[in-house]
Amino acid sequence: MRSRSGSSMIKTLRGSVCAYTFCLIFGFYSFSLIFASEETIPDTVTLMAYMERTYATVYDYQAKIEVRTYKGDKNFDAERFLYRFKKPNLLRIDIESPRTGMVLVYPDKNGKAVVRLPGFARFFPLHLSPDHFLLKGSFEQPIDKTDLGLLIENIGHSLADQPYRTPNVKEQDGYIVIQVIAQNHFREGVITSYRFFIDKGRWLPVRVEESTPDGRLERSIAFNDLKINVGLSDKIFVLDEPEGNENEQAK
Numbered sequence: 001m002r003s004r005s006g007s008s009m010i011k012t013l014r015g016s017v018c019a020y021t022f023c024l025i026f027g028f029y030s031f032s033l034i035f036a037s038e039e040t041i042p043d044t045v046t047l048m049a050y051m052e053r054t055y056a057t058v059y060d061y062q063a064k065i066e067v068r069t070y071k072g073d074k075n076f077d078a079e080r081f082l083y084r085f086k087k088p089n090l091l092r093i094d095i096e097s098p099r100t101g102m103v104l105v106y107p108d109k110n111g112k113a114v115v116r117l118p119g120f121a122r123f124f125p126l127h128l129s130p131d132h133f134l135l136k137g138s139f140e141q142p143i144d145k146t147d148l149g150l151l152i153e154n155i156g157h158s159l160a161d162q163p164y165r166t167p168n169v170k171e172q173d174g175y176i177v178i179q180v181i182a183q184n185h186f187r188e189g190v191i192t193s194y195r196f197f198i199d200k201g202r203w204l205p206v207r208v209e210e211s212t213p214d215g216r217l218e219r220s221i222a223f224n225d226l227k228i229n230v231g232l233s234d235k236i237f238v239l240d241e242p243e244g245n246e247n248e249q250a251k
Contacts, residue, residue, distance in 0.1 A: 044159050044167055047176065050203040051152045058204075060086040060232040061148065063223040064096075069139075070217045083223075085147045090237040093143075105237050106130055106143055113143050114239050125239060139210075139219060140186040148223075151205055155196050158182035164191060164213070176200055181213055192218075202228070 042050065062084040068076040080096040095102040101118030108114050108127060113135060115126040128135060130144035158180050159167055167180040176198040184190040193215065197207035206226060210219045 041169055041171055041176065044169060044178065047169070047178065047198060047203075048152075048156050048159065051155070051198065051205065054203045055149055055152055058087070058148070058228050060084070060230060061226060061228045062230060062232070063226040066220075066222045066224060068220045070219065083146070084232055084236065086232045086234070086237065087149075089144065089147075090232075090234065091143075091147065092237050103239065104135075104143065105239055116239050142186075145186070148204060151208070154185045155194075155205065157185070158194055172197075174200065175206070184210075199226075202226075204228075 062082065065081055065083045067079040069079075070076045077098075079098065082094040082096065084092045089107065091106050093104040095104075099118070101122075103116045104113055106113040107130070110127070111130075112127040113130050113132070115128060115135075116122050117124075117126070131142040135143045155178065159178070159182075161183065164181040167178060169176065169178050171177070178196040178198065179194065180196075181191060181193045184192040191213050193211040193213050195207075195209040195211075196205050197209075198204070199206045204226070206223045208221045209217060211217045
């Protein structure tokens with residue numbers, strides 16, 4: 001027969017072994033989760049390679065874009081338009097609001113942006129330089145510097161050209177979000193805090209947020225309903241075409 005003290009010692013030993021085994025399993029499981037979490041978020045160099053590689057396979061795209069310009073904590077002005085782009089440099093913008101019916105295409109045969117106003121003024125299109133102040137707005141972004149390819153290039157500049165703080169990369173709501181404080185892409189001498197939202201399914205940027213270095217949101221740009229390689233015809237980038245042909249590819 002075993003003594004009570006012997007039985008007690010065996011129970012204690014068994015309990016210690018079980019507790020130790022549980023700690024090992026739990027620790028390994030926790031480590032695996034942490035490692036897996038880190039492994040799913042690429043570093044900035046890998047992210048740039050993914051985006052550049054993906055965009056190289058794109059020959060045209062369209063998106064419903066919403067640009068919000070913030071005036072305070074929650075107040076903002078919104079612009080909504082259908083944006084279509086075909087490599088190497090053809091673009092068309094159909095304004096939905098606030099200037100409903102306004103159409104802009106770039107470039108014409110002289111390298112100008114053609115603006116067709118709504119109503120009777122449609123018969124008198126404007127031919128403006130792509131960096132004309134009427135087209136750039138308060139954020140100094142020329143109309144010929146609005147495509148995804150240039151955005152990807154500018155993200156690379158923000159990450160490589162001496163950012164003011166170490167970039168932060170995290171996953172949020174199904175997106176990879178890159179946050180970096182860097183020189184503004186279009187406003188010389190202005191420092192901007194950027195948040196770039198990368199679609200993990202396509203490895204393309206689909207949203208940009210611009211804030212002051214102290215965190216006050218100034219502007220956001222969202223690429224909604226992004227469609228890639230839809231086969232856009234060159235005809236829609238010429239305003240002299242009949243409207244039926246122009247709008248054919250927007251469906």
